[in-house]
Amino acid sequence: MNLSTLNENQLSAVEKVEGPLLILAGAGSGKTRVITYRIAHMIKNLGISPFSILAITFTNKAANEMKERVTDLVGDQARDIWMGTFHSLCVRILRRDIDKIGYGNSFVIYDTQDQLSVIKDCVKEANLREDTFKPNSILSAISNAKDKLMGPKEFEERYVSDFRMSKIAKVYKLYQKRLKNNNALDFDDLIFKTVELLRAEEGIRDFYQRKFKYIMVDEYQDTNYSQYVLINTLSKYHENLCVVGDDDQSIYGWRGADISNILDFEKDYPSAEVIKLERNYRSTEIILNGANSVIDRNTGRKKKQLWTDIKEGEKIKLHKSIDEKTEGQYIASEIIRRQREEKRGLKDFAILYRTNAQSRALEEALVKNSVPYKIFGSLKFYDRKEVKDIMAYLRLAHNPLDDVALKRIVNVPKRGVGLKSLEKIEERAMMTGESLYSVILDLSDVDVSTKVKSSLGKFANMINSFIDMKEILPVSQLLDKVMDNTLYIKELEAEDTDEARSRIENLKELRTVVMEFEEKAQENTLEEFLGSVSLMSDLDNFNESEQFVTLMTLHSAKGLEFPVVFMAGVEEGIFPSSRAFMDENQMEEERRLCYVGMTRAKEVLYITYASERTLYGKRNFSRASRFIDEVDSELFEANIKEEIMKPESLYEKYKNKYKIGVEDRTKEKGQSDINVGAKVKHGKFGVGMVVGKSGTIYTIAFEGKGIKQIDTTFVKLETI
Ligand code: ATP
Numbered sequence: 001m002n003l004s005t006l007n008e009n010q011l012s013a014v015e016k017v018e019g020p021l022l023i024l025a026g027a028g029s030g031k032t033r034v035i036t037y038r039i040a041h042m043i044k045n046l047g048i049s050p051f052s053i054l055a056i057t058f059t060n061k062a063a064n065e066m067k068e069r070v071t072d073l074v075g076d077q078a079r080d081i082w083m084g085t086f087h088s089l090c091v092r093i094l095r096r097d098i099d100k101i102g103y104g105n106s107f108v109i110y111d112t113q114d115q116l117s118v119i120k121d122c123v124k125e126a127n128l129r130e131d132t133f134k135p136n137s138i139l140s141a142i143s144n145a146k147d148k149l150m151g152p153k154e155f156e157e158r159y160v161s162d163f164r165m166s167k168i169a170k171v172y173k174l175y176q177k178r179l180k181n182n183n184a185l186d187f188d189d190l191i192f193k194t195v196e197l198l199r200a201e202e203g204i205r206d207f208y209q210r211k212f213k214y215i216m217v218d219e220y221q222d223t224n225y226s227q228y229v230l231i232n233t234l235s236k237y238h239e240n241l242c243v244v245g246d247d248d249q250s251i252y253g254w255r256g257a258d259i260s261n262i263l264d265f266e267k268d269y270p271s272a273e274v275i276k277l278e279r280n281y282r283s284t285e286i287i288l289n290g291a292n293s294v295i296d297r298n299t300g301r302k303k304k305q306l307w308t309d310i311k312e313g314e315k316i317k318l319h320k321s322i323d324e325k326t327e328g329q330y331i332a333s334e335i336i337r338r339q340r341e342e343k344r345g346l347k348d349f350a351i352l353y354r355t356n357a358q359s360r361a362l363e364e365a366l367v368k369n370s371v372p373y374k375i376f377g378s379l380k381f382y383d384r385k386e387v388k389d390i391m392a393y394l395r396l397a398h399n400p401l402d403d404v405a406l407k408r409i410v411n412v413p414k415r416g417v418g419l420k421s422l423e424k425i426e427e428r429a430m431m432t433g434e435s436l437y438s439v440i441l442d443l444s445d446v447d448v449s450t451k452v453k454s455s456l457g458k459f460a461n462m463i464n465s466f467i468d469m470k471e472i473l474p475v476s477q478l479l480d481k482v483m484d485n486t487l488y489i490k491e492l493e494a495e496d497t498d499e500a501r502s503r504i505e506n507l508k509e510l511r512t513v514v515m516e517f518e519e520k521a522q523e524n525t526l527e528e529f530l531g532s533v534s535l536m537s538d539l540d541n542f543n544e545s546e547q548f549v550t551l552m553t554l555h556s557a558k559g560l561e562f563p564v565v566f567m568a569g570v571e572e573g574i575f576p577s578s579r580a581f582m583d584e585n586q587m588e589e590e591r592r593l594c595y596v597g598m599t600r601a602k603e604v605l606y607i608t609y610a611s612e613r614t615l616y617g618k619r620n621f622s623r624a625s626r627f628i629d630e631v632d633s634e635l636f637e638a639n640i641k642e643e644i645m646k647p648e649s650l651y652e653k654y655k656n657k658y659k660i661g662v663e664d665r666t667k668e669k670g671q672s673d674i675n676v677g678a679k680v681k682h683g684k685f686g687v688g689m690v691v692g693k694s695g696t697i698y699t700i701a702f703e704g705k706g707i708k709q710i711d712t713t714f715v716k717l718e719t720i
Pocket residue numbers: 005006007010025026027028029030031032033034246249280281282558559560561599
């Protein structure tokens with residue numbers, strides 16, 4: 001195993017395998033690469049057993065990539081390493097032993113929609129009103145509690161004198177009870193229950209503590225408390241724990257990640273060695289300097305000096321558009337231009353944005369220009385109705401206690417079981433403590449019509465046949481049976497609409513997923529399939545050979561890199577998000593997110609923004625993000641500081657260069673002769689008074705419409 005491609009600091013990190021080790025370093029400095037080489041070095045050069053190594057990454061995609069790289073370096077032995085996300089590690093531990101804490105080993109994993117459906121029922125059961133106790137906000141309170149390893153009892157005790165929280169405690173209790181009855185865990189439970197199991201069962205704890213002689217965690221800055229406890233429990237015996245991260249890239253604070261986990265590592269492990277990596281191998285100097293000048297504004301960070309050898313490179317392209325449509329058009333045409341002129345593949349390009357909702361306008365532009373793209377992270381394949389329906393049948397076949405799955409499909413396709421009948425069944429289940437399915441198996445004491453009884457009888461027969469089939473058929477054939485016997489596909493065919501056809505396409509895609517699973521799976525069982533799907537996100541369906549532009553949120557882009565990166569919609573209120581305006585901590589997190597985004601780029605970075613944008617169905621005027629201001633203006637292709645003040649000059653400059661923008665409008669200069677205090681009329685907002693002015697941009701208080709910023713480069717104001 002040749003380690004000569006590593007620099008001196010990377011090499012010492014790879015070679016120090018015993019004892020606690022912290023690698024704290026900036027973006028693109030080779031942290032993830034060090035983990036990969038460290039594992040290879042252990043196996044190849046030191047003869048360490050792959051079974052004793054645990055490597056945790058943040059996404060499945062990162063885990064797969066790491067597995068591939070390690071396989072390249074060490075061959076087949078890579079299969080025996082435990083490598084994956086926190087969730088996949090926990091599922092593996094729990095499948096084996098969760099029965100020790102009162103769950104069945106074939107538990108199912110609930111996603112957000114499943115969770116919400118249970119929460120709604122619990123809110124009802126607790127006699128609370130859904131409009132004051134919104135399921136989403138309860139869910140996040142429960143999730144926060146679980147991140148802190150706080151069960152329903154502790155939660156109740158802690159908030160005993162808080163009216164609202166004590167009601168939520170009640171829902172939490174009911175929610176946990178229902179999950180248990182359904183033999184289901186939510187995502188937060190995966191970690192919570194693993195910690196609970198390890199705390200409760202000395203033998204199991206001992207087993208894993210001895211098994212994992214070497215533990216490595218990537219992106220450690222984004223671990224939350226429960227993950228922190230889990231890691232520290234597992235590494236207690238050998239203490240060969242290597243954590244890797246960058247405090248400047250901590251972007252999951254809103255989900256409970258605790259940056260102090262990485263900053264306090266030296267306190268937790270006084271004998272820890274700390275290695276810093278200072279050379280960035282990913283980006284050009286211009287991009288790196290740009291990113292550094294932004295992150296430098298954050299206070300209380302560990303200062304890092306990152307340098308790169310890649311001196312050559314284009315300046316950062318800053319582009320202002322009229323609206324989100326022209327922004328999309330500009331990005332699409334730049335991709336096409338570079339693809340032609342620089343012979344780049346589409347995989348070289350990524351478009352990153354702050355929120356999922358921004359993708360629609362970008363997608364439209366790409367479609368219009370026939371640029372293939374793939375969008376990661378939003379409307380997940382598995383969130384689509386038809387896919388969830390069919391999956392619910394499979395879930396029920398696997399676990400008839402799964403009430404959530406049953407409720408989803410008991411009347412899908414329609415079989416005459418109305419809400420009233422379902423309520424009767426639920427009442428009965430509540431009374432006897434049975435699952436809904438078991439009530440359906442014996443309806444003699446339930447007050448529903450004979451018609452409903454007969455229909456449910458047929459339904460139960462069908463489900464029973466699936467339960468039998470799952471033992472003998474491979475998952476793909478079971479899936480076919482479900483799609484046929486339920487008449488699901490038939491119904492869609494009968495609808496004969498475009499939408500129905502696209503739903504059928506999606507179900508075909510589900511079959512592809514199953515077949516891919518069957519090729520790769522160690523055990524071709526329904527249980528294994530359902531488990532793998534629950535942990536999957538669309539990021540994992542990256543087909544390496546296909547060509548497409550990547551679209552994703554800035555959050556999902558963590559750890560990845562692309563030759564050309566577009567950061568779109570870099571506007572005040574979007575990025576930074578308006579939620580951060582009043583909260584300095586949140587603002588710093590937004591700034592870290594900006595640093596993460598910029599450092600994804602290897603060769604070329606674009607930052608784009610628009611002066612008007614329709615988002616969430618509302619049209620708003622927008623201003624360039626403060627983060628643009630924070631970048632040293634010399635790094636931009638144009639002198640940005642000046643141009644933010646005078647947008648028209650930006651247009652003049654870019655107009656000829658890229659021929660962008662809506663030509664007619666850009667020919668007009670903005671108005672600069674209206675004085676503060678003047679009364680004006682605007683096409684859409686009506687009459688208002690100018691209360692502020694900066695170049696050709698006016699701040700105007702409109703009657704009944706509030707204060708708006710109007711950029712007169714695009715909109716003419718009439719003085720009255
Ligand atoms: P992030 O903070 O974004 O997760 P990172 O610190 O994990 O970044 P890597 O992804 O490991 O950085 O490395 C960034 C890029 O630099 C990769 O393309 C990697 O292959 C390359 N690289 C790292 N170290 C070296 C080296 N010693 N020689 C050549 N290339 C390197």
